[in-house]
Amino acid sequence: MREQFGHGDERFEVVAIPGSAGIASVRIDGTEYSVSALVVSGSRISFTLEGRQYTFDAAVEHERIQLKRGTAYYSFSRIEEGSEDEGRQDGAALSSRMPGTVLRTLVAAGADVKAGAALVILEAMKMEHTIEAPVDGTVNGYPHPEGSRVMPGDLLVDFSPAG
Numbered sequence: 001m002r003e004q005f006g007h008g009d010e011r012f013e014v015v016a017i018p019g020s021a022g023i024a025s026v027r028i029d030g031t032e033y034s035v036s037a038l039v040v041s042g043s044r045i046s047f048t049l050e051g052r053q054y055t056f057d058a059a060v061e062h063e064r065i066q067l068k069r070g071t072a073y074y075s076f077s078r079i080e081e082g083s084e085d086e087g088r089q090d091g092a093a094l095s096s097r098m099p100g101t102v103l104r105t106l107v108a109a110g111a112d113v114k115a116g117a118a119l120v121i122l123e124a125m126k127m128e129h130t131i132e133a134p135v136d137g138t139v140n141g142y143p144h145p146e147g148s149r150v151m152p153g154d155l156l157v158d159f160s161p162a163g
Helices: none
Strands: 004-007 010-019 022-028 031-041 044-049 052-061 062-067 074-078 100-106 118-124 128-133 137-141 158-161
Touching: none
Parallel strands: none
Antiparallel strands: 004 010, 004 074, 010 022, 022 031, 031 044, 044 052, 052 062, 062 074, 100 118, 118 128, 137 158
């Protein structure tokens, strides 16, 4: 398997290299890592990478992979080969573009909103940034509660476009 992924403004290629018991290693941007003890149970993924154990809760929505480990969320988008706007995915406007802190959530989960509605206030670089709905839709929730630190590419609002 060879896939291109994006996280924030970063892009990287992942190649899964098969072995006798499933995936034996992965190559990420040319660096190979050994993988063992890969277990998938429902939405939980556990594996050992270079001798260190990792466990994540995973969700896949609209070509976006979201991993949760404790209170940390990681969001990756699959990049279609040859797409004109590689790296730009549905919901990109709802992901953090820089390290920051979620100051306030402005709309309740489950609420329907119009394009341009203010959803979240993010504090970054000593400034407040308002994250707005890119299109009409529904706010499903907020992966990071108020006061949480976020990194570039982290999803700020779980959002479903209308229709």
